[in-house]
Amino acid sequence: MTSPLDRFRPTATRPRRVRDLALTFGLETAATGPDDVTVTSVVSDNRLTADGDLFVALAGSRAHGARFAADAVARGARAVLTDAEGARLLGDALAGVPVLVAPDPRAVLGAVAAWVYGSPAERLMTFGVTGTNGKTTTTYQIDHLLRALGWKGGLVGTVEMRSGDRVLASRLTTPEAADLQALLATMVEDEVRTLAMEVSSHALALHRVDGIEFGVVGFTNLSQDHLDFHGDLQAYFDTKALLFTPARARRGVVVVDDAWGERMADAARIPVATLRTRPARDGEADADWTVSDVVPHGTGSAFTLTHADGRTLRTSTSLPGGFNVANAALAAVMVLEGGAHLDDVREALDAAGGLSATVPGRMEVVGAGGGGDPRVVVDFAHNTDALELALDALRPTTAGRLVVVFGATGDRDAGKRPAMGAAAVSGADVVVVTDDDPHGEDPAAIRAEVLGGARAARDVAAAAGRSVEVLEVAPRAEAIRRAVLDAGPDDTVLVAGRGHETIQEVAGVDLELDDRVEARRALATRHERTTTA
Template sequence: MTSPTDRIRPAVLVPRRVADLVARFDLTTAVPGPDAAAEVTAVASDNRAVAAGDLFVALPGARAHGAAFAADAVSRGAHAVLTDPAGADRLRDLTVPVLVTDDPRTLLGPVAAWVHGAPAERLTTFGITGTNGKTTTTYQLDHLLRSLGRRGGLVGTVETRSGDRVLPSRLTTPEASDLQAVLAAMCEDGVDSLSMEVSSHAIAMHRVDGVVYDVAGFTNLSQDHLDFHGDLPTYFAAKAELFTPARARRGVVVVDDAWGERMAAAATVSVETVRTTAPAPDSPAADWTVSEVVPHGTGSAFTLTRTDGLSLRTSTSLPGHFNVANAALAVVMVLASGVDPQDVVAALEAGDGLSARVPGRMEVVGPGGDGHPRVVVDFAHNTDALELALAALRPTTTGRLAVVFGATGDRDPGKRPAMGAAAVAGADVVVITDDDPHDEDAAAVRAAVRAGAEAARESAAAAGRTVTVTEVAPRGEAVRRAVLEAAGTDTVLVAGRGHETFQEVRGVDLELDDRVEARAALHARAERTPTA
């Protein structure tokens, strides 16, 4: 696991006077007041990540106020502290300047951007939001930009990449202070284009404040994260903020469903729309449409056509129609940034289409053949993603389609039965196991998923369709059993965790990588299979 001290920082830090910070952001000061000589060189909101010269931002939190950690931050070298009035009241004994604002959370990003010299303004920036597909679209964007000769930076769920430097990610979107430091480091590394996932949490919690994206993209919206947002309209509203002048200059929206159409209508920046499915009778025409989709190998070729007649044909190396939508979105976002269409066509040809391999996203860890099943690992961790992943694998599965999955503890319990029902609807063999239980009883989470699966299984049986439903824990054993029991013509989808390498159980991170478990099971299967 990464730690707060693993943050990327620029090598060259330019001092900023605290007095200028006070004046620029209209801050007040508490005892001892700003020293005229005081300077800061970076910003941190986690005391464990503070280095000499930092401004420590002490934020109010759900469990504790950041002011409780200010003394430790100063001992690590913080030159000043920014907090709210409640925090300032607790910091009368500090020997560094204490700066005060009513809501430091909303200033964290803009202050960090100012301290680091507005690095986002030196990059061409792409931000992708949506329930599913953010990671894949980000990788496809990065692949296309590099094919165009750009030096790419990437920020997302799997990793943060500054040119050729890679650091595993702790959050889909980093904290605002960390993000600005990463962008400054990218500028030092010669990065000129940024492809970035923008989660709804990040927007609601102001992690991307201080960045105005050149192009924002929207993939789709379905039930997820309602433990945080409460309901779908609030979840939608958080994502819709990305398509406002405060956060983006222009947008591209996939309008394959009503939520996409609603997003395009709600946007207050110029938006281009992309449609990859047949429109409803009352749907508005899209600016770009996808046609002539032809599956090949593990992916699909497709044609992308604009209303003025501009057309290009390319492909994605990932299976499923939803990955066609992700690829189309990536292409149109690059075009929307001002790149000449002929340059995009040439780059797609040179880069073999959208051929980026995305860790843990429809990742084939066992291709099948020679009496062994195909085994695929995917991050599908909600109902819609699970349905789409199974639908993508069904046409190329000659035997049974099996799925191993679970639901996350302490997260949106309402989706658990629906995930169980979706698994039964799409698979022939359903193995229910644990995802990340967190602090919740794992058996209770499995039971909620199984309730939905059993109800759907009974309905399937009444319709003459047989589906096997079992419950196996721990997760590693579930993966092993599914692979060992599969026939050579079967496909086994291991869903829910994708690239993740640790499972959180009651505050303890246990090593668990679905890809490693699947490969071990395939190896055990090969060893027990007699050779001719």
């Protein structure tokens, strides 16, 4: 299990004088130290502090980081950056340690960290992907293609952080600014040349990607999610749109399959190429890139990318569903718009078997079916649109019943819970409502909200002559077990919502729970029963 204290750090950086830092960023000085104090790295978690750090004490939801500054100094921090409240809390506690003050330290942290580490992003070919669904898959496919082209790659996202062949599990979709800049500096030190990175709306709102100007950014889609943080869809969209500004990126690619994509293309303040992955409708403007001739094969699909100037690329993705065609197409177009030559991309993809990156917990086949077993698939689908798309992708290749096991997250956007229940009933034959990560909420109350939407949709379906079974089973491990054991040999069981995650938080307690492990355990139990029958 990855510790919350794990992170990448460069082994050597050029010392930066604290007084130069203050001058460069117009920072006030609350306390001064020797004139020659230097820092070589930046940290905002006192537990991660090492010798030579600048400790950035941020105001938190539970406590101010200044309360941990003394511990950071004891661990080796040479200077502190905080706000006026933090300086007041520190008082004279850190004698001889420079204390710098900014009105909003979080707003300057990215730029400060980039300055300390020597602007590492400028030495990388950078690709950033935002959107509600598909960020992880798209970044994996970008990284896969760049490596196929011969580049040594780095990756940052929900599942993992990777510098070349060194891998560290992720805690956040986009790391905090200090950790992110340290990671980029490590990549430069590791002679990594390219970066494929997920950019969450939280990262944009909380300044985590400040200090990076991406070469190419991409937009997948937008649907209801994270409204507990953003308030409404318009605010959510506006935050995503920050990535398509000159301060954040030089060029963009936008999927314009729906109105939100069209709006993003219009709102962008940088040059963008548009991508449409479905047939154009009356009144829609022509897209720069289009997807056509989609032919399902095996678990994935082959498709053709065509530019308005006539250039074409025939390739494939190994993942099922139209949404994964869109993710793969976006990845290819972003690399092409980043300057890769079409012939080189074609040759690389032909050699690599298409856009065939394996993405942990994204339509991951845990059991392929056959031999009396159902097919079992684990996916991260944790909102209404993603759940609908995952079920739609599995329906055409399911001869029997389509079973879905899912729940809703606690302390998050509660408005989507009934809608997720209704979406499950719309797409599946058997709906098993269980727990996701309850966090601080009552799990039974969360399930009740999901079940309300599911049962209402079930009644509507019954009136139309369609029968759907709706069950409530908790805890989650038991729900997965029952779904797999009760499934028929021609059925598909989709376990949705957590994907690659291995920790479930219940009432502040972290419990080990991996949907893939539980599904394999249930399949093993089926085999034991068959053998001993």
